[in-house]
Structures are given as C-alpha cells and as structure tokens.
Amino acid sequence: MDKCRKKAKVTTTEKLILVLWLSCGVAAIVLLLCYSLLKI
Numbered sequence: 219m220d221k222c223r224k225k226a227k228v229t230t231t232e233k234l235i236l237v238l239w240l241s242c243g244v245a246a247i248v249l250l251l252c253y254s255l256l257k258i
C-alpha cells in the first residue's frame with residue numbers, strides 16, 4: 219500500500235510540475251507577444 223501511495227504522490231507532483239511548466243511557457247509567449255505588439 220505504501221509503495222502505491224508513493225507512486226501516486228510522484229505522479230501527482232509530476233503532473234503539477236508539468237502544469238507549472240506549461241503555464242510558465244504560455245505566460246512567456248503572451249508576454250513576448252504583448253511586448254512585440256507594444257514595440258511595433
């Protein structure tokens with residue numbers, strides 16, 4: 219049971235990390251687009 223719980227925790231943490239990376243990437247793209255639009 220403990221092993222299963224640990225595996226579940228790892229998968230959930232990995233999912234959270236992936237979501238954070240995706241959100242950061244999207245935010246960076248949006249910032250770059252806004253910056254380029256303002257520059258032009």
